[in-house]
Amino acid sequence: MALKNFDQIVEQAKSVQKPKTVVIAGADAENILLGAFMAQEASFVFPVLVGEEEKVVPMLERLGMKDRPYRLVPTQPGENVAQTAVDVVNRGEGDMLMRGNTQTREFLLPLLVPENGLRTDKLLAHIDLVCMPEYPKVIAIGDVTVTIEPNLQQKKTIIADMVDMLKTVGYERPNIALLSMVEKVAFHMKDTIEAQELVREHCRHPIADCQLVGPIAYDLILSKEAARLKGYDCPLCGEFDGIVVPSLLAGNLIVKCWQMHAHAQTCGVVIGAKIPVALTSRSDDKEVAFHSLAFCTALSQKA
Amino acid sequence: MALKNFDQIVEQAKSVQKPKTVVIAGADAENILLGAFMAQEASFVFPVLVGEEEKVVPMLERLGMKDRPYRLVPTQPGENVAQTAVDVVNRGEGDMLMRGNTQTREFLLPLLVPENGLRTDKLLAHIDLVCMPEYPKVIAIGDVTVTIEPNLQQKKTIIADMVDMLKTVGYERPNIALLSMVEKVAFHMKDTIEAQELVREHCRHPIADCQLVGPIAYDLILSKEAARLKGYDCPLCGEFDGIVVPSLLAGNLIVKCWQMHAHAQTCGVVIGAKIPVALTSRSDDKEVAFHSLAFCTALSQKA
Incomplete structure (x- = not known):
């Protein structure tokens, strides 16, 4: 729920x-x-x-x-x-x-x-929960404070920790988006390659009890209408429960923008x-x- | 003006x-x-x-x-x-x-x-001009499309081009912010080191006819009140004319957030x-x- x-x-x-x-x-x-x-x-x-x-x-x-x-x-x-x-x-x-x-x-x-x-043997990660009028649910975003640019293995841990956390507060099988600049995998954009690799790994050996989508751009994560306009076919757009960002700067920008421009309420914990x-x-x-x-x-x- | x-x-x-x-x-x-x-x-x-x-x-x-x-x-x-x-x-x-x-x-x-x-011998750079109710003027942001992670030399060019462009449309001596996650220079955060280096270089050999401030975080660029709360002493906060971002992802996120959450009008050109x-x-x-x-x-x- x-x-x-x-x-x-x-x-x-x-x-x-x-x-x-x-x-x-x-x-x-x-x-x-x-x-x-x-x-x-x-x-x-x-x-x-x-x-x-x-x-x-x-x-x-x-x-x-x-x-x-x-x-x-x-x-x-x-x-x-x-x-x-x-x-x-x-x-x-x-x-x-x-x-x-x-x-x-x-x-x-x-x-x-x-x-x-x-x-513990886990990575420390700072996850914010955010609630804002233009999004239908509380959404998690991380890591926003600890690892500057997490590598693939670290991203796996952040995904698993975020899913655990969301399940603890009531989400059943969270839908997690792997933020990137674009949806198309391009070899010169590391974020897209890593997102694709994480989704593949998740198909082979589930990283956590979740659905994982990526690479996916910000507007498509947040809005069904943006997804429709851009012809991106994924029913989870506008309904994701969590966003894993490729860098602290990206996460930090998003949370600050939400606070400054989208009347967001936030709360944050370090897990791990x-x-x-x-x-x-x-x-x-x-x-x-x-x-x-x-x-x-x-x-x-x-x- | x-x-x-x-x-x-x-x-x-x-x-x-x-x-x-x-x-x-x-x-x-x-x-x-x-x-x-x-x-x-x-x-x-x-x-x-x-x-x-x-x-x-x-x-x-x-x-x-x-x-x-x-x-x-x-x-x-x-x-x-x-x-x-x-x-x-x-x-x-x-x-x-x-x-x-x-x-x-x-x-x-x-x-x-x-x-x-x-x-030309210049770098191509995509600059957006943005106008939004919560900011007192039209602000430029770049590069948002061409160079994934510009190096120091490329950032110099982007700064110079942005300043030229702003002057052409009427700004006298533009104030440019070098976006980073934090204001403190930290050796493990490349953006902060490079922003500091650009500001130093600008003191030695002006990169363009502008004022250059950085590293500086998003909220301090946009808001005098945030700067006051965080004790960041710079009269340009909340009045910058342009933002140079460290990566396409950062620029892309900001523009998308402004469009989706801050009722921003935008227009964009590739210069160079x-x-x-x-x-x-x-x-x-x-x-x-x-x-x-x-x-x-x-x-x-x-x-």
């Missing part, structure tokens, strides 16, 4: 038996705090705030939230808050991670260090670590943080 | 002393014919229709346009209409070229063959050949063809 909007994910999160403990790396970020306390109020999250007490506590007071339930793990200036947050999780004191006021790169690195115990990880952009608002936490909670219920 | 919309380009085209002869390769394309006859009616274009008589003439009748002034250069089935159109130009019987019903690749190849005499070349997408409507011809006419007035 496809999701129409994020309400169903929030409902899934609310059905959790006991709130999940989310460890926020660099809690001195207003939108993140607001989103986390919304999730706490909705009873599916308990926040652990990792950050400098002198910054976090006054911010909580300013936001009128100092009396909400939370735990503070104070850090010193210059301390790597991401590593500290990961240590908290490793001590068994957290179910999920969230990026607060810290660089994406600094935040992701401790997840990749084997000694930290959160790494032992626990779900909420990762939002620093210019995102509290709703994005709230929905990302709901998404992580829904994912961690299954795990 | 920045353009607010395409009307000023149409006015420039109308001020031409004598209509420009446009040679249409594969004239059996309804939107192209409609756009070309709009331009003919506005007295800045005279159309030469290259294509199969059995297809073109009935189409003109169906569109109620068979009595309009035009010249037909009939072709045989299987004949390369692009080569025939280029031959017409080479005989001195055409001022501009336009793509009709023929593949982009087939259309561009005869422009690249030195024997055809239309090639001896004559201006109108190149529109086959799913574009007659307005796009009309504006592209106005744009080519404005450019060829200067040439």
Whole structure:
């Protein structure tokens, strides 16, 4: 069953038996705090705030939230808050991670260090879920943050992870599009060759429980009418559940365009670590943080 | 002076002393014919229709346009209409070229063959002009069709050509953004390194009469508010006149997103050949063809 909007994910999160403990790396970020306390109020999250007490506590007071339930793990200036947050999780004191006021790169690195115990044999990938008025369902897009230009093997992993994730939140047999500039395979366009190869591989040895279409251009993924005009015969056009992009730049552009021009709501998680990880952009608002936490909670219920 | 919309380009085209002869390769394309006859009616274009008589003439009748002034250069089935159109130009019987019903690749190849005499020492580049409600001016973007991933030297040429083009249609000293995923230069992201290098080169030896900013992310190019939120200090944000993209895919995605989600009007030309070349997408409507011809006419007035 496809999701129409994020309400169903929030409902899934609310059905959790006991709130999940989310460890926020660099809690001195207003939108993140607001989103986390919304999730706490909705009873599916308990926040652990990792950050400098002198910054976090006054911010909580300013936001009128100092009396909400939370735990503070104070850090010193210059301390790597991401590593500290990961240590908290490793001590068994957290179910999920969230990026607060810290660089994406600094935040992701401790997840990749084997000694930290959160790494799996999977690729880390950042998947956004997007809901926008002009598309009939919530659509996933990835990877939008971690691997600059994934190779064929990495794309297989991203497809499999995206399918798993979509199935966890309710999609039955997701339809995944492999974005390229054109539909025709051309030997001078690597994206098209790789998309074709992935579709072939999927026919021989299914990569995941999904339908895989590609190479396919942006307009044909999103619109039945564009597909009709261009004579592209595929009933899934305008109904795809997920898009796998050939590069971070492509994914980043699409999500930014959706946010700026298509009134898109988004939420994002990093999958592939032992626990779900909420990762939002620093210019995102509290709703994005709230929905990302709901998404992580829904994912961690299954795990 | 920045353009607010395409009307000023149409006015420039109308001020031409004598209509420009446009040679249409594969004239059996309804939107192209409609756009070309709009331009003919506005007295800045005279159309030469290259294509199969059995297809073109009935189409003109169906569109109620068979009595309009035009010249037909009939072709045989299987004949390369692009080569025939280029031959017409080479005989001195055409001022501009336009793509009709023929593949982009087939259309561009005869422009690249030195024997055809239309090639210059410049790179061919396809630049779109775009006008959309949420941006205060007409903005150029390129290359969106020819070079899959331009190298540094090729990017220099694209910048120079875009600046020339913008100045021809009225911009004084264009502000050009070098699109990347992020603003921070990172050695593992080639786009950022190359953008930095181009800006440095521009300081040493100006590439063109322009201001050049990069690497810069999509949202900061388009929006002053995004720049403010992210603490990116550049007064040109939200006011750039042109965007140079690192790959065709990036340019293609942006233009498609603008068309699908931001109510964008577009028109497109290929520059770098001896004559201006109108190149529109086959799913574009007659307005796009009309504006592209106005744009080519404005450019060829200067040439």
